Amino acid sequence: MSAWIDRIMREFPADLARFWIACDPDDLLLDERILYGLRERGFEVLPFEDSIAFRTEYEERYRAAWDRGEDGSAKALILQLRGTDLNALPWDYVREGRKVSLGLADLFPKLSYGVIRHIDSDHHKALFEAHNRHATQPLGEGATKDFILTHIFRISPYLLNRAEDFWRELLRLHYRGSGLPPLLADHVGGIVADNPDLEDLPVAELLSSKSVTLRVLQDSWDEFLAQHGVRSRRSADTDRDDTRAFSIPFDHPDVRVIVDNMFFEGTLQPVDIKGSPSNLPAWAKVGLKSDANALGELVAEGAKRVGAELPGTDSSHRDWSDFARRMGEIIYRFHSLSAQQANGVQQQVRDLQRDADTRLTDWVFEHFADLPSLPAAKGPVMVHHVPRYLAMRRGAGEERIALLVFDGLAMDQWFQIREHLAARAPNLIVEENACFAWLPTLTSVSRQALFSGLKPREFPDSIETTSKEPSLWARFWQENGLRKPEIFYRKSIKRTGQLDELADALSQPSIKVAGIVVDMIDEIVHGATLGKRGITGQIAEWCDTGFVERLLFLLAEHGYRIYLTADHGNVEAEGIGRLSQGVVSELRGERVRAYRSDVLAASVPDAVDAFRFDLAGLPPGFLPLYANARKAFVPHGEQVVAHGGISVEELIVPFVHIPGEKKADAIKTTSNRL
Structure with a gap:
């Protein structure tokens, strides 16, 4: 165990209390290494975001079992409060819970808090070790920036004297996936601004993006x-x-x-x-x-x-x-x-x-249970984080936001669409990231989580349908300060002939957020007969109609910031035979089956090449059975393209932001050529 993790862990001695309250303004507990370490010791961490949702989960999964003398879901629960004001909590929690305070300022006393709060949690371990070893006296803001650049990112802006030095360090940073936080990128840009070999470069933008x-x-x-x-x-x-x-x-x-x-x-x-x-x-x-x-x-x-x-x-x-x-x-x-x-x-x-x-x-199996609790401030980790992240972006000044959900879009298919856009709208810049779908990777589970901002256990009554998506989308935004006329939702958008009517609707000045489901990929996947190679050809034909760039153009034209993601991907799979269980299985997908009880789930023959993986974020009595590897519950040997299971192509989906003031002009250039 690292010194950093050990420092956090020692705040939570085992068997000292069942219920803890951690005042954690910097989200230190919401680091997957910390979460995993705590879970191994019998602790679970539950962020306090909604009082009703927290109490429901606390009472159902923990307190009821503890009252019976059982461990329940965990031996101890830590309520993670993002702040220090205990008055934000119900009085009975404050009375019962054992309090702990954690903060970056206390753990890094020799570094400037105004700087280290911008450093991603992935770097806390290395920064803690460097702080304890090399920080001999309190450092100001500028010195803290230089300290972090030297010890964490292995770059010294004072040594970037030649163009080849800059490009070498820039590519090294991005190739290993560690671009600089904007605060540090601006610091480097200021230092090299007078270098004639670099003065024409957007140094800060390159280093951070x-x-x-x-x-x-x-x-x-x-x-x-x-x-x-x-x-x-x-x-x-x-x-x-x-x-x-x-x-x-x-x-x-x-x-x-x-x-x-x-x-x-x-x-x-x-x-x-x-x-x-x-x-x-x-x-x-x-x-x-x-x-x-x-x-x-x-x-x-x-x-x-x-x-x-x-x-x-x-x-x-x-x-x-x-x-x-x-x-x-x-x-x-x-x-x-x-x-x-x-x-x-x-x-x-x-x-x-x-x-x-x-x-x-x-x-x-080891880590997925930690993902739902991770913070979304710097980007969604899971699809149900997306609405919360967009709400933060509105709070940061993005007045109008459009969320495009390309149903069933796998990562490789996004890259195909991106390359089409690069050819048709060459000035368009996209910021690419990724997030995790919910398991099972089915539309009724993962897409509802995406639009509602909820874990699936919080919409048990509609987990087998998508009919409540509009109301769940509206409810999230109403709880975040918008009125119903300011919220837009539309699904089944896929053809250029629909875009004029969509443009008329989105042009209404009252609309602040728009959720749009583009379901052409899912339609192509479910009709696929030639595997993913055939799907690639069909996507190319669809892109050639100009639908994607025209959709982006009309959104940009009306002042929307555009975010694009998917509820799940898709994968080629081979049939292992159908499960003929009548109504025993409540939800029957090609890659997954779901059962309402352990007894029903146990009725699956042992010879079936499948496995169970139950998640706390799913409703009680919703027990998925997954086809193993790249298999599917279809006739033996049949080749299909499907979703629902656990594979890289199904579970990890694109999350894309189309930023910048020039986005409308970039797409308009293309639109005028069509």
């Missing part, structure tokens, strides 16, 4: 090719914004090795070129589509490299989210190959998918 960095790299790759007499077809697009292209030293050894990996793993996309690349260095051909056979080799090598860095059971949810995006890029690229090319690399991709799903299932 991976999406901006990748778009700059992609655009600047064209400039690099042109310097070697090679012209890409992308560069012929007169509507492309060349202000994002810079002279990057791609051929510098320290820069080249990271760019090379980015092309192999799909983070950067190879480009079509005109003419022969005879003057181009051999290493740079990894970024070209000139050799059709090389694309297959690119997928094979990418699968190998990504597979070599599989997260394990000790990994964080961010590790899995990052991995899901890297794997999604490989799968998208794989399905874009011709059938002949795909046959040559299919085994490598299948091995990657199999190994990833096995590791993820093990991780889910």
